[in-house]
Amino acid sequence: MEITSHSFWTLIHGMGFGALYLLAGSGALIELRHRFYPSGANQDRTRGRFLGWYLAAMAALAWLTVLTGTYLIYPWYRTPPPAGTANLAAYPRAFLLAHPSTSAWHSIGMEWKEHVAWLVPIAITMAAVVAIRHRNQLAHSVSLRVTLQSFVVLSLVAAGIAGFFGAMLDKAAPVDGGAQIQIVKEYGK
């Protein structure tokens, strides 16, 4: 059982950081929803602190997702093929653009994904900082809670778009190559 280093990092980026962000998002929404119904001052304070650090962990995931995506995987995706290359399978961007039936996966899918993903860390970093610095106001201000909840929802929409196109692009033209990583040597022979 083997995997290439490029596939491995694509997995870490999408299934690790990105998917974990989406999963964590539902938890953040539930926690914010709880804060609409405060059930006691002491519990509020504990919850406020928890929410802040929970959102900070989500912000870390969002930054890790966009940084690995942009500076590690995207350069592999957009590597131009040498002139005269007939088999474009190792050059995902060129491969997609070479066929009219797949070109929109790049011109719409990747073009949207690469930009919309960067809106996520902006939104969630703000939400984390506000939840940590203003956790007492959060318990009392409906406007602040509504705004934070809206930003968490919008960040999930943006992450969902990026995640969907990431998965579809990796099906249409996988980022592959690099060193072989052996996961299991031999099994069931």
Place this chain on the structure above:
Amino acid sequence: MSAARNTNVDSPELVPNGPAAAAILSAGIGSFAMALITVLADRSAAFKLLLTFSKPVGPLSGVTTIAVVLWIAAWIFLDLLWKRRDLRLASIGWVAIVLFALSLLLTFPPLGDLL
């Protein structure tokens, strides 16, 4: 120091909401800057070339770096401006949400191309 902290915990209304408003609005501004730079880069090949801060990454490196710098700059500026003020958080929140939602739409290539 601990007395001041206790005062804030027990009396949240004493803490101005200006810094929260600054963080919220700057997130809207940063997002919208990202969308605007993306649309402008698609309009001009020369601008696209200028945005290529990293050759392997291409113009995306410039678009995202400039947007993040503008976001942080807007945050610092608004925070300094509003740190002792109480503002209408609902209005500022809605402006930021609209800016963010517009950014989601503008980064969608078929919509960005219409501008």
